[in-house]
Amino acid sequence: MSTLDRIQKAIRRLTDHQKKIQRRFRLIATLRSTTFFLAVGIIFLWSPGDVHLLPSLPAWLAFLTLIVVHARLRKRRMACHRLLSLYEFWKERQMDWKGDVSAHHSEEKPIYRDMLLLGDYSLLAFLDHCMVPEGSHRLKQWMDLAIEGPAADAIRNRQRKVQSLAGLRIFTARWFSSATDLVDPLTHAVSSMTNADPSSEARHSERPNTAE
Structure with missing residues (x-):
């Protein structure tokens, strides 16, 4: 169906x-x-x-x-x-998917024609379910904001911040990777006890007891 x-x-x-x-x-x-x-x-x-x-x-x-x-x-x-x-x-x-040409047609920017954002059979005509003209105009304003985007200076500023944060993340990753080479004192002591030399233990057992 x-x-x-x-x-x-x-x-x-x-x-x-x-x-x-x-x-x-x-x-x-x-x-x-x-x-x-x-x-x-x-x-x-x-x-x-x-x-x-x-x-x-x-x-x-x-x-x-x-x-x-x-x-x-x-x-x-x-x-x-x-x-x-x-x-x-x-x-x-x-x-009949057709919008209001007089309200949505615009020749100011070629992107509106290339991407079929305004006019007949456009994205705005499909999304516009508003019953009053104010709602249609507000939807058009939101679309303009999404297309235009922020200014170039704002984009470059954001990119610099992202690069600085990326550097901090790399530094943190390097710190954690180098921290894995550190040896825990307790782990080192247990490892020393388990890997002790048998001859040294024998010499220690043959040592005379001075307390006797």
Whole structure:
């Protein structure tokens, strides 16, 4: 299944879901209005000539509950509408990848034409999902900063710093490599004991004991 087929399938699924939400939204709106008028009618028509708030309390509780449910359905409907708009936008991009020439076309730098950064079927036209012109202009500014890069002096300064750090790393590596030639005193003592000359040990054992 291609990307366009998946997008169309998602659009159909979201459209059905949006219709269900819309039907529930209208039903809750009707019930809310009916409950409100019922509560007001109970207050004034429960006993003619008197005002009775207590008998209308269940109707008011139902009315408040319907308000909460209606608000949640409104949020779900808006979220579904936004997601559906996004899928429609992706579908248009898959079918017709073409940007706004008047907003993205520029003849100032040849690199824009050589690398297809601006204009029809460009990188900016593919990346620009902004709904307002301010977002498109900001994306264009970010692309300009990435293309232009820092000044030459800043690049040379960074290169000098990298070279100095590289020298420090080489010096550190040399220090560690030379440090491996150093002998630990304890290791040296153990090595001397294990590699001792047997004749010297024999002479040491034959030495008379002066303490006796």
